[in-house]
Amino acid sequence: MMKRFLVQAVCLLIFICCNAGVCFSQKRTIDQRVDSVLKLMTLDEKIGQMNQYNGDWAATGPITKDGDKQEQIRNGKVGSMLNVTGVDHTRTLQEIALQSRLKIPLLFGQDVIHGYRTIFPIPLAEAASWDMVAIQQSARIAATEASAAGVHWTFAPMVDIARDPRWGRVMEGAGEDTYLGSMIAKARVTGFQGNGLGNTDAVMACAKHFAAYGAAVGGRDYNSVDMSLRQLYEIYLPPFKAAADAGAATFMNSFNDLNGVPATGNKLLQRTILKGQWNFKGFVVSDWGSVGEMINHGFSKDNYEAAMQASNAGSDMDMESRSYIQNLAKLVKEGKVKMPVIDDAVRRILKKKFEMGLFDDPFRFCNEQREKQQWNNTQHLIAERDMAKKSIVLLKNDNKLLPLSKQTKTIACIGPFAKAKSDNLGFWSYDWPDDSTRIVSLWEGVQKKVDANTKMIYAKGCGIADTSHAGFAEAIEAAKNADVILLSIGEARDMSGEAKSRSSIQLPGVQEELVKALYATGKPIVVLISAGRPLIFNWTADHVPAILYTWWLGTKAGDAIADVLFGDHNPSAKLPMSFPIAEGQIPIYYNHYNTGRPAMNDSDKFYRSAYTDLSIYPKYPFGFGLSYTSFTYSDVSLSAGTIKAGQKLTASVRLTNSGNYAGTETVQLYIRDLVGSVVRPVKELKGFQKVELAAGETKTVSFVITTDDLKFYNDDLKYDWESGDFEIMIGGSSAEVKKATVNWNK
Ligand code: NOJ
Numbered sequence: 001m002m003k004r005f006l007v008q009a010v011c012l013l014i015f016i017c018c019n020a021g022v023c024f025s026q027k028r029t030i031d032q033r034v035d036s037v038l039k040l041m042t043l044d045e046k047i048g049q050m051n052q053y054n055g056d057w058a059a060t061g062p063i064t065k066d067g068d069k070q071e072q073i074r075n076g077k078v079g080s081m082l083n084v085t086g087v088d089h090t091r092t093l094q095e096i097a098l099q100s101r102l103k104i105p106l107l108f109g110q111d112v113i114h115g116y117r118t119i120f121p122i123p124l125a126e127a128a129s130w131d132m133v134a135i136q137q138s139a140r141i142a143a144t145e146a147s148a149a150g151v152h153w154t155f156a157p158m159v160d161i162a163r164d165p166r167w168g169r170v171m172e173g174a175g176e177d178t179y180l181g182s183m184i185a186k187a188r189v190t191g192f193q194g195n196g197l198g199n200t201d202a203v204m205a206c207a208k209h210f211a212a213y214g215a216a217v218g219g220r221d222y223n224s225v226d227m228s229l230r231q232l233y234e235i236y237l238p239p240f241k242a243a244a245d246a247g248a249a250t251f252m253n254s255f256n257d258l259n260g261v262p263a264t265g266n267k268l269l270q271r272t273i274l275k276g277q278w279n280f281k282g283f284v285v286s287d288w289g290s291v292g293e294m295i296n297h298g299f300s301k302d303n304y305e306a307a308m309q310a311s312n313a314g315s316d317m318d319m320e321s322r323s324y325i326q327n328l329a330k331l332v333k334e335g336k337v338k339m340p341v342i343d344d345a346v347r348r349i350l351k352k353k354f355e356m357g358l359f360d361d362p363f364r365f366c367n368e369q370r371e372k373q374q375w376n377n378t379q380h381l382i383a384e385r386d387m388a389k390k391s392i393v394l395l396k397n398d399n400k401l402l403p404l405s406k407q408t409k410t411i412a413c414i415g416p417f418a419k420a421k422s423d424n425l426g427f428w429s430y431d432w433p434d435d436s437t438r439i440v441s442l443w444e445g446v447q448k449k450v451d452a453n454t455k456m457i458y459a460k461g462c463g464i465a466d467t468s469h470a471g472f473a474e475a476i477e478a479a480k481n482a483d484v485i486l487l488s489i490g491e492a493r494d495m496s497g498e499a500k501s502r503s504s505i506q507l508p509g510v511q512e513e514l515v516k517a518l519y520a521t522g523k524p525i526v527v528l529i530s531a532g533r534p535l536i537f538n539w540t541a542d543h544v545p546a547i548l549y550t551w552w553l554g555t556k557a558g559d560a561i562a563d564v565l566f567g568d569h570n571p572s573a574k575l576p577m578s579f580p581i582a583e584g585q586i587p588i589y590y591n592h593y594n595t596g597r598p599a600m601n602d603s604d605k606f607y608r609s610a611y612t613d614l615s616i617y618p619k620y621p622f623g624f625g626l627s628y629t630s631f632t633y634s635d636v637s638l639s640a641g642t643i644k645a646g647q648k649l650t651a652s653v654r655l656t657n658s659g660n661y662a663g664t665e666t667v668q669l670y671i672r673d674l675v676g677s678v679v680r681p682v683k684e685l686k687g688f689q690k691v692e693l694a695a696g697e698t699k700t701v702s703f704v705i706t707t708d709d710l711k712f713y714n715d716d717l718k719y720d721w722e723s724g725d726f727e728i729m730i731g732g733s734s735a736e737v738k739k740a741t742v743n744w745n746k
Helices: 002-019 030-040 043-049 069-074 087-097 123-129 132-148 168-172 178-193 229-236 238-245 267-277 303-313 323-333 339-355 368-375 378-391 442-449 472-480 511-519 538-543 557-565
Strands: 051-054 080-082 107-110 206-210 250-253 283-285 393-397 410-414 455-459 484-490 525-530 546-549 631-633 642-644 649-657 663-673 684-693 698-705 724-733 736-745
Touching: 030 339, 043 051, 043 323, 043 339, 069 087, 107 339, 123 132, 123 168, 123 178, 123 378, 132 178, 132 368, 132 378, 178 229, 178 238, 178 684, 206 238, 206 267, 229 238, 238 250, 250 267, 267 303, 283 339, 303 323, 303 339, 323 339, 378 557, 410 442, 410 472, 442 455, 442 484, 442 557, 455 472, 472 511, 484 511, 511 525, 511 538, 525 557, 546 557, 631 724, 649 663, 649 684, 649 724, 649 736, 663 698, 684 698, 698 724
Parallel strands: 051 080, 080 107, 206 250, 250 283, 410 455, 410 484, 484 525, 525 546, 642 736
Antiparallel strands: 393 546, 631 649, 649 698, 663 684, 663 724, 724 736
8 A cells, every 4th residue: 555655656756847847758758648647647637637617707807607616627627728818817727727636737728710819701701712821821820829828729620511501600611512621621720730739839729510510400500410421421521531630639529419319429420430430639529518418409318427428429528518527437436437438538638738738838828928929910910901802702793893993082881881890800709909990990991092082971871780771861862972882781790600590691681771772873882791601682683783792801801802892902702602592492502413303494493303483593603703804714625535543634724814904713623423323413622723814814724633533422331433424524613614524434
């Protein structure tokens, strides 16, 4: 007994020395260091590492609702906190953690979804840029700022594929496409984690929500998901796989049940696929309260059972359910959760703490000077403006109304967004005390851009969700006195986001009526739509000459919009989601199956897969977006008409800038497998390139295609390709492509 005590005491001493950075421990591998800590831990301390609490922290001090959180941290019962940021706050709690017996540092997690101090466009908007370098940089900057404020871990990227714009969380992801979503997942993970965990400007990424959360029935948040395994593997999982392959340190599971099993208690997802087939070495955190919510699902009888099911299924950390901290010890004692399950979870969590360097210096993210430096980083604002302008989609530009002249005599700037500040930030963003000066409104952006002699008139017209027309008269008056109307409308920042599903995705309130009233003045009108999802605005789309989709663009929104309006930036963004004509078409997505009775057009309705009362086509298709110039595509030429396994195919087009401006086209490659052992989509995105062309210039754009691009999950869920004919399509949107056919044989 005495001997055991002595051994433990010596181990503890060595461990404490190591934490203070005074011994040889760095020479050991992280796995060895993890094991040496694990050996010292009691069961309660291990369970503590699997427990995460919310901060409930106010600027003036701790206001934790259940006052004993700090005590629990001191007693080694908490492994991580969320929603505690700022060097001051994180330091205070870290100091408390270091009073615990083993001095294991806390991890601080935060939803840094599209920026921390500098707010970038919402992820869906960034996805419209199709610009992986810019997206990676946006995540890099978010990580730099957040890590300087003590944050170790962001709950991003959200990589859920979403085909239903009623679902408010479409704003957080990359849209409907698996290929684009996978590229963006990689860019974001790489951006957040920078040169690797262990650098003080890197935050751990968290791919979420694992899995299929985006397919919630009816677009209703937290709702059930029922889908075939092929859909799951083919459409919904690849962006997660891309995130794991890019080294994402963590995953978050999701609120939904998948085919009857809540994701949090889902072994297939977490053990078989993620930690098994994909060999993921990081840890999985539950979503907020999702362990306990398995009781509501009717999957767990009580919290005891929920803790058992979640931990056994591979959920390593419990976010705010308190199910683990209250039940795991008993479950282990009763043999319902085996020690290796606990050890595996704790090992994964400790490993990340080591990789973050927190055992060497728990305060390495608590540097006031760095926090201050990153508080006003002008380079970040420049990058934000750049990302924002790249995210703006030009939906319509009749008679080349845009770009506007900077010498325009009088501009009427109208609408609830004309002078908006915080609504430009969108959901999942932070408000800072100096927002009123830092955020650039449309009004300010335009004012800075135009000639000193340009007169600007403002009228609000209506509020975002107003039902009153009281402001219309003033707006009409302003319009009548102007040469051009800029009408800025859309959704308030809390209309899309978590728990923000809407059954109607029309423009809120009387905003479209305001469009009609201003259009009736006969003045040229440019409509700018700020939103967190595809909205429906058919009247506007059919009547007004120019429309820019401006999403929620972040801190420099007004500057970025002005850059586009006045031609300093020629738009090249393309929609990452289909925009429906009516909610009745939802879910609507470009990569659907053909069916046995496909309608050839909207007149072809007789016993066809069509609606008797509605078009089958979206208002704006996936991949669509205009430029101030125009691009002409030649036919597709293939390097061969028939090829064999192992060979590569090159598909090319000649792309000409046939307009008057230099511009960038996002050239898209789609493939269709014409006959398969299971039916295949009418087209699938398999590549894209952003090509810059001077006015009048022509370039050859080529894609190299391999049999990897032809693979799919067959009836036995085997991932392979099959011999046959394939349509190779290249174009500027999913609905406008040139085609050629290749015969590819094994
Ligand atoms: C619930 C959300 O679903 C998740 O995405 C988020 O990271 C957590 N809350 C923490 O805020």
